[in-house]
Every structure is written in structure tokens, then in C-alpha cells.
Amino acid sequence: MPTTGLVVTIEGDEPSIAIATGVLGALAGVTLGTLHGARCPVVVETDDLAGHERVLQAVQRVSGVLACELAFADFSDVQDPAGGRVGPRREGVQHGSS
Amino acid sequence: MDRREFVKLTAMAAATAAAARLPVADAAPPASDGVRWDKAPCRFCGTGCHVQVGVKGGRVVSIAGDRQAPVNNGLLCVKGYHVGLALYGRDRLTRPMRKQGDKHVPISWDSAVDLIAQRIKKNPSGFAMYGSGQWTIPEGYAAQKFIKGGLSNNHIDPNARLCMASAVTGFIGTYGVDEPASCYDDLDAADVIILWGNNPAEMHPVLFSRFIDRRSRGERVKLIDLGTRRTRTTAFADHYLCFKPQTDLAIANGIAHLLLRDGTYDKAFVEGHCNFRHEADGKPHLFGAPMTFDAYRKALDKYTPEYVEKLSGVSAADIVMLAKLFGQRDLRITSLWCMGVNQHTRGTALNRLIHAVHLLSGHFGKKGDGPQSLTGQPSACGTAREVGTLAHALPGGRIVANPGHRKQCEELWNLPEGRINGKPGHHTVAMWEAFSTPTSGGGDIDTLWVQVTNPAHSLPNAGKLFKPSRELADKFLIVSDVYPTETTREADLILPSAMWVEKNGMFGNSERRTQQWFKMVDPPGEARDDAWQTIAVARRLYDLGVEGMRDKDGKFLFHMQDEHGHEVPVWDFRRYYGSVNVDEQLFEEYRKFSRLKHKDLAPYAEYVKARGLRWPVVQRGDGTWRETSYRFVEGEDPYVAKGKGFQFYHSTSKDDRAQIWFNPYEPPPEAPDAEYPFWLCTGRVLEHWHTGTMTMRVPPLRRAMPGAYVEMHRLDARKLGLENGDMAAIETRRGRLELPVWIGGRGAAPEGSLFVPFFDEHVLINELTLHEHCPISKEPDYKKCAARVMAVRRA
Numbered sequence: 001m002p003t004t005g006l007v008v009t010i011e012g013d014e015p016s017i018a019i020a021t022g023v024l025g026a027l028a029g030v031t032l033g034t035l036h037g038a039r040c041p042v043v044v045e046t047d048d049l050a051g052h053e054r055v056l057q058a059v060q061r062v063s064g065v066l067a068c069e070l071a072f073a074d075f076s077d078v079q080d081p082a083g084g085r086v087g088p089r090r091e092g093v094q095h096g097s098s
Numbered sequence: 099m100d101r102r103e104f105v106k107l108t109a110m111a112a113a114t115a116a117a118a119r120l121p122v123a124d125a126a127p128p129a130s131d132g133v134r135w136d137k138a139p140c141r142f143c144g145t146g147c148h149v150q151v152g153v154k155g156g157r158v159v160s161i162a163g164d165r166q167a168p169v170n171n172g173l174l175c176v177k178g179y180h181v182g183l184a185l186y187g188r189d190r191l192t193r194p195m196r197k198q199g200d201k202h203v204p205i206s207w208d209s210a211v212d213l214i215a216q217r218i219k220k221n222p223s224g225f226a227m228y229g230s231g232q233w234t235i236p237e238g239y240a241a242q243k244f245i246k247g248g249l250s251n252n253h254i255d256p257n258a259r260l261c262m263a264s265a266v267t268g269f270i271g272t273y274g275v276d277e278p279a280s281c282y283d284d285l286d287a288a289d290v291i292i293l294w295g296n297n298p299a300e301m302h303p304v305l306f307s308r309f310i311d312r313r314s315r316g317e318r319v320k321l322i323d324l325g326t327r328r329t330r331t332t333a334f335a336d337h338y339l340c341f342k343p344q345t346d347l348a349i350a351n352g353i354a355h356l357l358l359r360d361g362t363y364d365k366a367f368v369e370g371h372c373n374f375r376h377e378a379d380g381k382p383h384l385f386g387a388p389m390t391f392d393a394y395r396k397a398l399d400k401y402t403p404e405y406v407e408k409l410s411g412v413s414a415a416d417i418v419m420l421a422k423l424f425g426q427r428d429l430r431i432t433s434l435w436c437m438g439v440n441q442h443t444r445g446t447a448l449n450r451l452i453h454a455v456h457l458l459s460g461h462f463g464k465k466g467d468g469p470q471s472l473t474g475q476p477s478a479c480g481t482a483r484e485v486g487t488l489a490h491a492l493p494g495g496r497i498v499a500n501p502g503h504r505k506q507c508e509e510l511w512n513l514p515e516g517r518i519n520g521k522p523g524h525h526t527v528a529m530w531e532a533f534s535t536p537t538s539g540g541g542d543i544d545t546l547w548v549q550v551t552n553p554a555h556s557l558p559n560a561g562k563l564f565k566p567s568r569e570l571a572d573k574f575l576i577v578s579d580v581y582p583t584e585t586t587r588e589a590d591l592i593l594p595s596a597m598w599v600e601k602n603g604m605f606g607n608s609e610r611r612t613q614q615w616f617k618m619v620d621p622p623g624e625a626r627d628d629a630w631q632t633i634a635v636a637r638r639l640y641d642l643g644v645e646g647m648r649d650k651d652g653k654f655l656f657h658m659q660d661e662h663g664h665e666v667p668v669w670d671f672r673r674y675y676g677s678v679n680v681d682e683q684l685f686e687e688y689r690k691f692s693r694l695k696h697k698d699l700a701p702y703a704e705y706v707k708a709r710g711l712r713w714p715v716v717q718r719g720d721g722t723w724r725e726t727s728y729r730f731v732e733g734e735d736p737y738v739a740k741g742k743g744f745q746f747y748h749s750t751s752k753d754d755r756a757q758i759w760f761n762p763y764e765p766p767p768e769a770p771d772a773e774y775p776f777w778l779c780t781g782r783v784l785e786h787w788h789t790g791t792m793t794m795r796v797p798p799l800r801r802a803m804p805g806a807y808v809e810m811h812r813l814d815a816r817k818l819g820l821e822n823g824d825m826a827a828i829e830t831r832r833g834r835l836e837l838p839v840w841i842g843g844r845g846a847a848p849e850g851s852l853f854v855p856f857f858d859e860h861v862l863i864n865e866l867t868l869h870e871h872c873p874i875s876k877e878p879d880y881k882k883c884a885a886r887v888m889a890v891r892r893a
């Protein structure tokens with residue numbers, strides 16, 4: 001269950017920031033902290049890395065979000081951090097140990 | 099409280115502390131929960147953020163931005179966020195392997211070390227090392243000493259040649275000494291930030307976040323983006339000035355022209371602290387010749403706003419706007435640049451001209467007011483520039499061509515007189531040309547050892563510089579790396595390396611900040627430190643009787659002693675992390691070289707305590723150590739004499755003055771024509787670190803940016819019958835590739851231009867790029883060549 005602490009910077013005046021934080025807070029897996037000016041602490045918790053990615057992308061797509069930076073990430077109980085395949089190398093090429 | 103709740107609270111505490119910019123003392127350290135935390139710089143870009151690395155059960159399990167680090171104040175970008183996962187790709191290299199036929203088969207470390215040593219012994223002058231700005235400082239120092247102090251051939255160069263060599267020559271030509279005088283603090287104080295072909299929103303995101311943060315707090319900071327394509331950064335710019343490739347030289351001259359014409363240059367600063375310089379006979383030269391102020395003014399005469407508009411496509415009004423900004427004394431202006439300026443066939447000239455505009459206008463030496471070049475790699479400054487792992491250089495700003503410098507190095511290394519060769523070795527392009535040319539045809543490099551880089555992917559015009567060597571039976575390629583790459587695929591011998599916190603290390607970032615970390619986890623399988631690999635081969639050569647591996651007292655070049663004065667056989671990997679800290683011993687030896695050019699380094703122990711220190715680091719009367727924010731400025735730089743105000747104490751004119759250069763606009767070596775009508779530019783993307791060796795193993799980064807593409811203008815695409823996602827063939831005079839088209843993506847190329855990122859190993863765009871380079875820095879131009887595009891019709 002990956003867990004991330006983010007700092008999300010939001011543009012605009014107070015009402016627009018309030019709208020953006022409202023949208024952010026409604027995203028599944030997202031918990032908002034106390035707003036500091038235009039910066040909002042956000043914790044994202046999901047079941048797996050793929051779900052985490054989807055939430056992080058959703059956070060960045062929220063209208064008014066200027067920047068999204070990481071303050072903390074925990075992957076300690078992610079079973080297979082390299083999960084998913086390693087892409088194919090160039091066609092017709094053999095590589096690696098025998 | 100259960101573990102999940104505990105981790106969540108820790109995450110919220112860290113995010114809140116960073117969001118609220120809490121003083122460090124109030125910022126709770128990451129909670130423990132059986133996780134052991136220690137500091138390290140991020141493995142990726144030259145920004146040099148510090149992370150806190152959480153280790154449990156022998157694995158990196160958590161990452162936090164380091165709140166004590168002034169570079170990033172507890173924040174990280176998407177790459178830094180995933181830096182821990184980069185260790186755990188499934189296909190790490192874990193055993194040495196030798197090529198047999200079409201396959202690589204495992205061999206022992208002992209055999210691998212012996213194989214390398216035997217090849218070097220047979221032809222020491224035909225051996226070369228190709229390293230990296232990702233080498234740690236001790237790794238680069240060990241390789242440097244081995245080649246220049248041991249083998250006397252000077253054939254060592256880093257991939258940093260491909261990214262910041264023009265910045266080096268620009269600094270040396272202007273100030274007489276390399277590396278920025280200013281630092282990142284500028285970003286917190288500048289009124290105007292000018293980006294010269296630079297995209298920090300993707301390439302140096304945490305630095306760019308300082309600007310976003312200021313804006314979000316209502317501060318007025320003007321951002322001017324001078325570029326050849328729109329990028330993510332452009333979205334934040336007040337002015338986007340799109341220029342025709344190569345004409346940035348004319349724009350800089352246009353600003354200088356107006357400062358003189360309008361009398362808005364800083365007369366007092368110029369008269370007090372500057373000289374004028376040019377390449378008198380029109381031939382490229384590192385130091386050039388003096389010119390008078392009148393001659394300088396005359397040389398700039400033709401760079402009127404109208405002439406510059408004609409050349410560059412930037413309107414005369416915008417050139418005037420830039421000159422007016424520079425003409426205002428009360429504004430603080432920071433210029434930032436990176437590859438767009440450096441990877442340029444006149445890269446040295448353009449670096450000089452940016453410094454010239456700042457010096458001429460007196461925008462220098464105050465917080466927020468100065469030129470700051472950025473590096474792409476985490477230790478391009480620390481290892482390539484300061485240790486001097488370039489073919490012409492010696493540690494601490496010395497050069498091999500200077501007999502006095504060679505003598506100093508021989509003394510510090512306790513070598514017999516004359517051991518260091520006075521002839522510069524091959525720079526990157528020449529080295530790979532020599533390796534790819536038959537020995538019988540004059541290709542004098544037959545064994546090449548690559549560490550911490552991926553040249554088959556990153557060299558320009560790879561079809562000429564890299565591939566031919568693979569068809570030549572007597573050319574032997576050794577590659578030390580952490581994952582399979584395009585280069586290991588072609589290697590005759592692969593050595594598995596330890597990565598990042600699997601070893602001790604030190605980096606030096608773009609603002610002269612030297613950083614240190616300790617090994618935290620074991621590398622996988624038989625992977626070992628690159629510095630150990632170098633030392634082990636040196637020792638085998640010593641045992642084989644190669645004289646160069648001994649100092650003048652007969653001691654091994656990498657002789658190390660424990661605290662009782664007993665020699666420790668660090669070439670035996672079981673003893674490498676034992677009674678001595680090899681990094682510390684190498685660093686303590688290296689730091690003796692740092693004083694000549696006033697780049698003083700503190701003892702290793704100081705870096706253990708700090709989140710990096712910016713040199714020169716000098717000791718105060720009370721025994722504590724003090725770093726330097728701004729060089730050449732009285733009150734900041736300890737080497738500036740009282741009453742001087744500014745003192746360029748390494749001035750090439752020996753009068754404490756900086757040089758304001760004139761360099762003319764010169765056309766590029768290849769430009770679009772009827773046959774190849776497009777400009778082709780290459781570069782990086784936010785998610786991937788250079789050739790993607792590490793970041794393509796991190797699933798979220800890979801999914802976010804899975805493959806290369808060609809960015810093109812909608813109208814060009816329409817003319818060619820291409821739509822988003824269609825396959826297009828890109829062709830230059832050097833090769834052809836097929837890529838999906840991306841229109842209206844994160845970047846936007848202007849009409850007649852293409853952009854292709856270089857991270858994707860399936861699409862080696864550098865088989866198409868030019869290897870023409872700056873005649874002074876020898877840095878190739880990856881940013882512009884002529885190309886054509888065709889729609890690929892599938893049957």
C-alpha cells in the first residue's frame with residue numbers, strides 16, 4: 001500500500017483555491033491537510049502502485065494545480081516495486097546472461 | 099496505532115512541514131517504525147536535492163525530501179520521488195560477463211580484472227576510460243589518478259563533455275576559472291528570470307518550484323523564455339521569445355548593442371572591473387586577445403534590433419525590451435541556461451556572451467542578480483570539472499599542458515618527475531573516433547572502459563562514432579553499469595556496478611555544493627563499486643610489474659592505511675568496506691588539490707554533517723567551516739581583498755578584471771534546405787533520466803512516458819497527411835527512424851521544427867544527430883540539424 005505526502009501548489013484567489021481543494025479532497029485515496037497560503041499538504045494512499053499513479057495524475061489534472069511535489073513516499077509493503085514488465089529491447093537483439 | 103496509520107501521519111507531517119515552510123528545527127524527522135533514515139543527494143539531476151532514505155530489512159522502502167537541505171527544503175520532483183525504486187528493476191546486472199559469440203557468459207571477478215589488466219599491460223597508450231558526470235567524486239578521482247598518474251596517457255573524458263564543456267570554457271574565458279560565481283539563492287530574489295534555451299520545469303523541477311512558490315505567494319517575478327520551442331516552462335512565462343536555432347548569439351549581441359547605444363550599460367562596473375576581448379584573427383581561441391572599448395562598440399554596431407530581428411525572428415521590440423531590462427540598475431536579473439546554450443557549435447561563444455551581457459550591465463554579484471549555468475548530471479561539476487576528469491585537465495583546475503601543474507600533481511601524488519604526460523588525451527568525439535577507426539588506419543585506442551554512462555545511446559552520430567568499433571576484431575569494449583543498456587549489449591566485457599546508496603559517495607551540484615552520503619544497502623549479487631573496479635585493475639597491473647602503478651617510493655598508487663598505519667588491501671572487495679573508508683581517503687587526498695584555484699574543500703567529516711557545502715569552504719578562527727554563496731564579491735568570497743568590492747582574482751589579464759567578450763553570430767554547420775527542410779532538436783523529458791537506464795525500470799515513470807515521439811507543428815503534420823499517433827519517418831543525412839507523431843503535447847515545436855526526446859532505447863535518435871562540435875569546448879550540437887519527415891504507410 002504505497003503512501004505519499006505531497007505539497008500541491010494552487011493558483012488563484014481564495015475562492016478558486018477553495019474550489020480546487022474541494023475537487024482534490026473528493027478524489028478517492030486523498031486526504032488533505034491544512035492549507036498554507038497556496039500550498040496544500042496532501043496524502044495519497046492506494047492499494048497498489050498503478051492505482052497510486054492514477055491518483056497522482058488526477059491530482060495534477062485538477063484545475064488550478066500549478067505544481068505537485070513530493071515530501072514523503074513509503075513503498076515498504078509494495079510487493080513488487082518493479083512490477084510490470086521490463087519493455088522489450090530492440091527487435092531481433094539478444095542480450096543478457098545465458 | 100497500526101502501521102498504516104503511522105505511515106499516513108508521517109506522510110502528512112512531512113507534507114505539512116514542507117508546505118508551511120516550517121523552520122527546520124520545527125520539522126519532525128521522519129518517524130522510525132523500524133525504518134533507519136539517512137541522508138543522500140538524489141541520484142538524478144544536477145539540481146542536487148537531498149533526500150532522506152528510509153531502509154528496512156536491507157532495502158530502501160521510503161523516501162522523503164530532506165527538510166534540512168537548502169537546495170530543496172523538503173521537496174522532490176517525480177524522479178526524486180521514485181529514486182528508491184530505481185534500485186529494484188528486475189534485470190539488474192549481477193555478475194561480470196564476457197561476450198562469447200552472440201551471448202554474454204558469466205565469468206569471475208578475478209578473471210574479469212585479469213583480462214582488463216592484461217589488455218592494458220599489452221598497450222597502455224591504447225587504453226582509454228570514458229566516464230561520467232554521474233561518477234561520484236572519489237570514483238572520478240580514482241580513474242583520473244589511474245590514467246594520468248599511473249598510465250601516463252591522459253585518455254580519459256567524461257560524458258559531461260557532451261553537456262557542459264562549453265560552460266567550462268565560457269567561465270574560463272570570462273573569469274579565468276571555471277564554475278558559477280552565483281548560486282540558487284538567486285531564484286529567491288530575482289525580479290526577472292531569463293531562460294536561455296532552458297526548460298527548468300522539466301529538467302530542474304525543484305529549482306523551478308522556487309519560482310512557482312514565489313508567484314503563488316503573490317510576488318512579482320517576471321519570467322522570460324528565450325527558446326526554439328514551447329515547453330512546460332513556457333506556460334509560466336510572461337514573454338516567450340521564439341528564435342531561429344543558432345541566432346541566440348545575435349540576440350545576446352543585440353542586447354549589448356543597445357546597452358551601448360543607449361548608454362544604459364553600467365559604466366562604473368565596466369570601468370572598474372572589466373576588459374574587452376575577442377578572437378582577433380577570427381579563429382576560435384580560449385583566451386583570445388584584448389580589444390578596446392571602441393573596437394567592442396564598433397564590432398556590435400551591426401547588431402541593431404532590426405538586424406537581430408531579421409536573423410532571429412524575435413521582434414525588434416522584444417530585443418529592445420530585453421535591453422531595457424538589463425539597462426535598469428535597480429532590477430535583479432538572473433539568467434539560467436543549460437544544454438540549449440552548451441550543446442552548440444559556438445557554445446563557448448554563447449556562454450561568453452551571456453556573461454558579457456551581465457557584466458556590461460552590472461547585473462552581477464548580488465543575490466538574484468547574475469548569470470547561473472545549470473548542469474544536467476548530479477556531479478558534472480564535482481567530478482568532471484573539479485576533479486578534472488577531462489582529457490586536458492588535472493585535479494583542481496590544473497591542465498596537463500602546464501609543466502608547473504604537472505609538477506604539482508606529481509608532488510601531491512608522490513610520483514617520479516615526468517610521470518604525467520603533457521599531451522592532452524582524446525576528448526570524447528576524438529576518443530570514440532579513434533576507437534571506431536581500425537588500428538591500422540590510425541585508430542590508436544584499442545581498449546575502452548566505460549563507467550556510469552551509455553555512449554551507444556548518447557553519443558551523437560552514433561553510426562559513425564560507436565558502431566564501427568563493434569565490427570573491428572582488435573577493439574575491446576568494457577562497460578561497468580547497473581542495468582543492461584545499448585552499450586552493455588555491444589560490450590566485450592560487462593562489469594556489474596553498485597548504484598547510489600549501495601555504495602559510499604560524493605557529488606558536486608550546479609551551485610558548487612559538495613555532498614556526501616554513506617552506503618545504506620548491499621548491491622545485488624556480485625555488483626561492486628566502480629572505484630573498487632578501478633583500484634582492483636590498478637592493483638593487478640601493480641602485481642604484473644607495471645611501473646606506473648607505483649609511486650616514487652614503490653608504494654601502490656592507491657596505498658591506504660588504517661588508523662594504526664597498517665596497509666589495507668582494499669583491492670580485495672572483502673576489505674573494501676572495512677577498517678578504512680576508501681571514499682574518505684580518496685577525498686582527503688583530492689582536497690589538497692582544491693586550493694590552487696580557490697575551490698577549497700573542507701575535511702570529509704564536515705560533509706558528513708552537512709547537506710552539502712558550497713566551495714570555497716574555509717575555516718574560521720573558531721575552527722568552524724564557512725561556505726561561500728557568491729564568488730568574487732567582497733564580504734562573500736573570502737579571497738576578495740578588503741576594499742575591492744569585486745575582484746576577479748583568476749583574471750586571464752592578470753589585473754583582477756573579468757573579460758567582456760565579443761563573438762559574432764555564425765551560421766550553424768547544417769541548416770534546413772530543399773532536401774532536408776526541417777530543424778531537428780533533441781532533449782530530455784521530465785520523467786526520464788537521460789537514456790532511461792534507471793527511470794525506464796520504474797513502472798510509474800515508464801507508464802507516464804513510455805516511448806519517444808516526434809513533436810511537430812499541426813500545419814506541418816497536416817501538409818504531410820499526419821495526425822496524432824501516426825507513424826512518421828525522420829531522416830537526416832546520417833540515418834532514419836520511425837516515430838509516432840505528437841501534436842499539441844507537452845511541448846510545441848514551431849512550424850518547420852521537430853523535437854525528439856533521446857531517452858528511448860528503442861528509438862536511438864542519436865544515430866541521426868550531428869557530431870560537429872564547438873571548436874573550443876569540443877561539445878557537440880545535439881540541438882539542431884537538418885531533417886526531413888515522411889508519413890509511414892503501413893501495408
Ligand code: SF4
Nearest residue numbers: 140142143147175178
Ligand atoms: S529536481 Fe533533480 S535532484 Fe531534485 S528530486 Fe528531481 S531529479 Fe532529483
